[in-house]
Amino acid sequence: MKSTTAETTSLVAEIRRQTATANRNNVTRTEAYLRFYRQYPEIHWALLAHLVSRNGGWNMTDLKGEWLPILLDEPSIASYFWFLERCNWLIFYDAYPQLLLYAKMKETGEDLTSLLAPLGVSSFMHGFWQAFLSTKDSARLTRALIVNEQQYIEQRVAQKPYTVHRIFSSLAFLAxxxxxxxxxxxxxxxxxxxxxxxxxxxxxHDFPTVEQRIAIGKTLYGLLYEDDARLARICQFAYRIPHTGSRADYWPHLFTPHAQNAAEPAADVKYELRLHGAELREGRAKLYSPALSHAWPDVEHAPADGFDWFRDPKWLETVDQPADLPTIDTDSYVRALHWIESGVKLVSLFS
Structure with missing residues (x-):
């Protein structure tokens, strides 16, 4: 049965309401992506978005954690948080209505892709959603969403004068x-x-480049789905460990969300190295990594501005272009932690 105009108007309003409720902060967004994926695992992008959004939360709380306050001043920290939060908010604002509309289409068996336009979704996505209803090609839909969401934030954040002149040249971004x-x-x-x-x-690297961000998304998607056994174990982590924003979610042997358990040196005491390999040095306190709720308040966002980004048909071709950037593993992450800590130690000596 075809929906009436009143029913479709009501559905659009309800999707907007549900999106606004779930878009309160990084934790609620991240939970919403995972909740959707568990109901509709054919939408691979929802799992990828959940995991990337977890990382976004960790980046947000790093700004109030152990190391970055040593490297950065408060204005730089506040500006960089705004940048991370705005990107996270905008992607959810654009993508989550698409997911909810798909859920409704699956429930009713009706093609409701005509409602993508009233929901403000780029015309770029319409054909991909229509094709997915018949082909069930999860990979192609995921790649299309990766292109779309990075283009969505390109004009609304990445190319804004404030971002170009204040964020990408800031101490936080350079650090x-x-x-x-x-x-x-x-x-x-x-x-x-x-x-x-x-x-x-x-x-x-190179966040200002939309092509690079698309390549990052495609590489992460390939990494996530290339090994079925590892994918299942990544899902086990996502299902078992609630997202708080603290890096203690995945490595509680190094990180703690509790400030009272973290070292609190006096202002004139220089930073002492904590790490020994993937362990803490004997007698050293864990690295402070707060939960998002303790690091940042919820943000009231200005409405999403901009216009439909899709003007050049060449972007349709990018969906199927491969991307295979270099990846990292546990050992390389540990080396990065040591590099960061050494930098913090050096900065603290001259502060």
Whole structure:
């Protein structure tokens, strides 16, 4: 049975309401992606978005954690949080209505892709969703969503004068590049009896380049789905460990969300190294990594601005173009932690 105009108007309003409720902060967004994926595992993008959003939360709380406050001043920290939060909010604002509309189409068996336009979704996605209803090609839909969401934030955040002149030239952004502070990590247990999670992922560089961000998304998707056994173990991590924003979610032997358990040196005491390999040095306190709820308040966002980004048909061709950037594993992540800590130690000596 075809929906009436009143019914479709009501559905659009309900999708907007549910999206706004779930878009309150990084934790609620991340939970919503996973909740959707568990109901509709054919939508691979939802799992990828959940895991990337977890990493976004870790990056947000790093700004109030053990190391970055030593490297950065408060204005830089606040500006970089706004940047991370705005990107996270905008992607959810655009993508989650698409997921909810698909859920409704699956429930009713009706093609409701005509409602993508009233939901503000780019015309780029319409054909991909229509094709998915018949082909069930999860990989192609995922790649299309990767292209779309990175283009969505391109004009709304990445190319804004404030972002170009204040964020990409800020101490926070430069520190992220200099000290390899921004990785995307997928935790998993290599064996069921392991006590600790192994890590696989990649370093993120050149955020200002939309082509690079698309390549990052495609590489992460390939990494996530290339090994069925590892995928199952990554899902076990996602299902078992609630997202709090603290890096203690995946490595509680190194990180703690509790400030009272973290070292609190006096202002004139220089930073002492904590790490020895993947362990803490004897007698050293864990690294402070707060939960998002303790690091940042919820943010009231300005409405999403901009227009439909899709103007050049060449972007349709990019969906099927391969991407295979270098990835990292647990050992390389540990080396990055040591590099970051050494940088923090050096900065603290001259502060």
């Amino acid at each position: 992220q590049s200099a000290f390899s502070l921004n990785q995307v990590l997928f935790p998993f247990k290599a064996h069921a009896t392991d006590k600790r999670f192994q890590l696989v992922g990649l370093n993120v």
